Amino acid sequence: MAHRLATLVTGASSGIGAALAASFAREPSRVLVLVARRTAPMHALAEEFKNRFGTETQVIEADLEVPGAAAQLLAQIDQLGLTVDTLVNNAGFGLNGPLQDMTLARVSGMLQLNITALTELTHGVVPAMRARRSGRILNVASIAAFQPCPNFAAYGASKAYVLSFSEALAIELETSGITVTAVCPGSTSSGFHAVAGSDRSLVAKFMDSAETVAEQAYKALQNGDSVVVTGWVNKPLPMMSRLMPRTMLARITGKLMAK
Numbered sequence: 001m002a003h004r005l006a007t008l009v010t011g012a013s014s015g016i017g018a019a020l021a022a023s024f025a026r027e028p029s030r031v032l033v034l035v036a037r038r039t040a041p042m043h044a045l046a047e048e049f050k051n052r053f054g055t056e057t058q059v060i061e062a063d064l065e066v067p068g069a070a071a072q073l074l075a076q077i078d079q080l081g082l083t084v085d086t087l088v089n090n091a092g093f094g095l096n097g098p099l100q101d102m103t104l105a106r107v108s109g110m111l112q113l114n115i116t117a118l119t120e121l122t123h124g125v126v127p128a129m130r131a132r133r134s135g136r137i138l139n140v141a142s143i144a145a146f147q148p149c150p151n152f153a154a155y156g157a158s159k160a161y162v163l164s165f166s167e168a169l170a171i172e173l174e175t176s177g178i179t180v181t182a183v184c185p186g187s188t189s190s191g192f193h194a195v196a197g198s199d200r201s202l203v204a205k206f207m208d209s210a211e212t213v214a215e216q217a218y219k220a221l222q223n224g225d226s227v228v229v230t231g232w233v234n235k236p237l238p239m240m241s242r243l244m245p246r247t248m249l250a251r252i253t254g255k256l257m258a259k
């Protein structure tokens, strides 16, 4: 039997990922595949999407910090008779504070999730997209990608990777029928700041809703834009990062991100 097309959303159990899942649920021609470690919130979304839009949703539990988990996830999706036609690499977390205060295990897990799993999933889905000459990839970066981020050093660098990787891939794939979009949200109301330990930082005081971010990201993906910075207050950041001396920008960012 021919495989059906699917939209894969990682980190769909809360925040921006759950809001993005709701955007893609309005495309009932594709099966929605929701992935995270907590399955209960994703099953609740699956029920809601079935009732509201008639969308079929598969929920898969996966810890993408575990090496090899991305390949295992793609194999599971294949076994379900699905081909990923839209990949949303959203799962990710940050760690706030000086690097030496973090355990190496936590930092490595973050890099495995934010960088390696995202790269492996992308690498895994592109061949079938190329063969069909159609596909969409949405990678969730951050405004942290535009400058060095003292007190979020490894996280900011991981998001700089996501942005650079996405922009480069968008060009590599521009004649293939596949679009690659990087979304760069500013501070967003979600589980992020509790996980990162940044609830009391200045950046956590001015937040967009996850729904606003998802809406703008979805629109950019539909337009085939390669980068979108969400939230009007964040729009000047890419320009500022080009105009201001980098050390000055890094010092200001460090103050905004201090606990």
Ligand SMILES: NC(=O)c1ccc[n+]([C@@H]2O[C@H](COP(=O)([O-])OP(=O)(O)OC[C@H]3O[C@@H](n4cnc5c(N)ncnc54)[C@H](OP(=O)(O)O)[C@@H]3O)[C@@H](O)[C@H]2O)c1
Binding pocket: 010, 011, 012, 013, 014, 015, 016, 017, 035, 036, 037, 038, 039, 062, 063, 064, 065, 066, 090, 091, 092, 093, 094, 113, 140, 141, 142, 143, 184, 185, 186, 187, 188, 189, 190, 191, 192, 193, 195, 210
């Ligand atoms: N909120 C912000 O201020 C902000 C700003 C810019 C960019 N972002 C980015 O936006 C993305 C979504 O974050 P969010 O703000 O929506 O935060 P969130 O509410 O904490 O959501 C993070 C999602 O990632 C999943 N996740 C975390 N660790 C995972 C793992 N090991 N394996 C699989 N899934 C995992 C979580 O699910 P489980 O815990 O159930 O596994 C959850 O669904 C992240 O990439 C983040 O870096 C956030």
